[in-house]
Amino acid sequence: MFIHWGVYSQLGAGEWVMEQRGIPVPTYEWLASAFNPVKFDAHEWVSLAKSAGVRYITITARHHDGFSMFATKATPYNIVDWTPLKRDPLKELADECTRQGIKLFFYYSQLDWHHPDYWPRGRTGLKTARGESGDWNRYLDFLNAQLTELLTNYGPVGGIWFDGMWDKPNADWQLSRTYALIHRLQPSALIVPNHHKAPLPGEDAQTFEQDLPGANTAGFNTSEIGSLPLETSLTMNNSWGFNITDRSFKSTHDLIGTLVRAAGHGANLLLNIGPRPDGTIQPEAAERLREIGLWLTTYGASIYGTRAGPVAPRDWGVTTRRGDTVFVHVLKWPDRLLSMPVPGGRVTHAWILGSGEHVAFTQNADALTLTLPVAEPSAPDRVVALIVSGR
Numbered sequence: 001m002f003i004h005w006g007v008y009s010q011l012g013a014g015e016w017v018m019e020q021r022g023i024p025v026p027t028y029e030w031l032a033s034a035f036n037p038v039k040f041d042a043h044e045w046v047s048l049a050k051s052a053g054v055r056y057i058t059i060t061a062r063h064h065d066g067f068s069m070f071a072t073k074a075t076p077y078n079i080v081d082w083t084p085l086k087r088d089p090l091k092e093l094a095d096e097c098t099r100q101g102i103k104l105f106f107y108y109s110q111l112d113w114h115h116p117d118y119w120p121r122g123r124t125g126l127k128t129a130r131g132e133s134g135d136w137n138r139y140l141d142f143l144n145a146q147l148t149e150l151l152t153n154y155g156p157v158g159g160i161w162f163d164g165m166w167d168k169p170n171a172d173w174q175l176s177r178t179y180a181l182i183h184r185l186q187p188s189a190l191i192v193p194n195h196h197k198a199p200l201p202g203e204d205a206q207t208f209e210q211d212l213p214g215a216n217t218a219g220f221n222t223s224e225i226g227s228l229p230l231e232t233s234l235t236m237n238n239s240w241g242f243n244i245t246d247r248s249f250k251s252t253h254d255l256i257g258t259l260v261r262a263a264g265h266g267a268n269l270l271l272n273i274g275p276r277p278d279g280t281i282q283p284e285a286a287e288r289l290r291e292i293g294l295w296l297t298t299y300g301a302s303i304y305g306t307r308a309g310p311v312a313p314r315d316w317g318v319t320t321r322r323g324d325t326v327f328v329h330v331l332k333w334p335d336r337l338l339s340m341p342v343p344g345g346r347v348t349h350a351w352i353l354g355s356g357e358h359v360a361f362t363q364n365a366d367a368l369t370l371t372l373p374v375a376e377p378s379a380p381d382r383v384v385a386l387i388v389s390g391r
């Protein structure tokens with residue numbers, strides 16, 4: 001579960017509102033001083049994630065607006081010192097995640113539209129009314145100081161999800177220093193960079209924004225898939241941060257389809273919510289998360305702990321595998337007979353996951369053909385489990 005939540009949530013126009021409306025720093029600082037999400041309840045958020053079958057949460061510790069959603073000594077521009085809330089929501093979340101056995105990752109923006117030392121400016125943040133000077137090295141010291149706090153004061157952290165380097169693609173971000181710091185403080189923390197390029201040394205996973213690995217419908221993703229673990233990040237509507245007029249919520253049917261296709265590409269799905277400024281979660285989002293969780297109670301075995309299957313992704317669907325079990329996910333196929341290349345060995349058993357109903361099949365050196373049960377129109381995915389020997 002991805003969570004985009006911050007000062008920007010108050011304007012209900014997404015997380016880029018400061019840039020899109022050209023809000024200067026002094027005005028945005030006032031907006032930050034009014035942020036008071038008293039209804040924020042870490043137990044409610046983590047319990048919803050749990051009911052959705054989520055295994056890790058990635059929350060915005062600091063987004064491009066430069067406001068810190070955690071207790072930090074590096075700047076007073078943070079939720080404890082700058083707002084009436086006087087609480088640290090990331091601390092409360094970290095403790096609740098530990099209680100409920102969910103890993104917590106921090107999204108951390110390298111881009112900053114507020115900090116005076118984010119200089120020379122990049123492609124964005126040019127309407128912020130900051131001074132025309134700054135000390136880049138002092139900015140990187142600030143960034144590393146905050147990462148030290150996040151990796152010291154919140155218990156075991158799943159990893160850091162970086163974003164924003166694309167604002168100054170030619171700057172010296174001194175990545176090796178930052179990556180070494182993270183791996184020194186928490187060796188098992190994963191570095192997940194959203195720089196939309198092929199993996200760089202020291203990185204631990206590759207994430208694709210709004211695209212399956214290798215695809216680039218978003219226009220900014222690389223098509224180069226490295227050898228690192230993979231992730232796809234996805235909005236539930238068309239906004240990351242809370243957007244009060246964005247009603248384009250994807251159906252649960254389509255969200256499950258993307259979860260399955262991501263697994264068929266060997267990738268996790270990082271599905272986003274944009275909580276409201278009072279700390280509550282939109283019912284449309286909560287409902288979809290619960291429905292996905294319900295689906296996973298039956299079909300989770302064909303997703304969790306699997307890898308991309310032996311039959312590459314197809315229009316009709318994908319395959320996943322764990323050990324000698326291959327799961328055929330039939331997402332879009334009108335007919336009863338479905339043929340595919342041999343799934344990496346000789347099939348000995350085939351059944352419908354969930355009902356356990358036997359599935360008839362024929363196979364030869366060239367293909368495996370399954371006789372599928374009649375499709376239920378509302379079912380997002382017909383999952384046929386295969387035991388494959390001699391893989």
Ligand code: JFZ
Nearest residue numbers: 004015016163166194209220233240
């Ligand atoms: C980035 C953020 O800007 C956005 O706010 C959100 O956090 C998302 C998960 O990641 O999205 C981007 C970043 C850069 C480009 C497009 C979307 N780009 O360079 O075209």
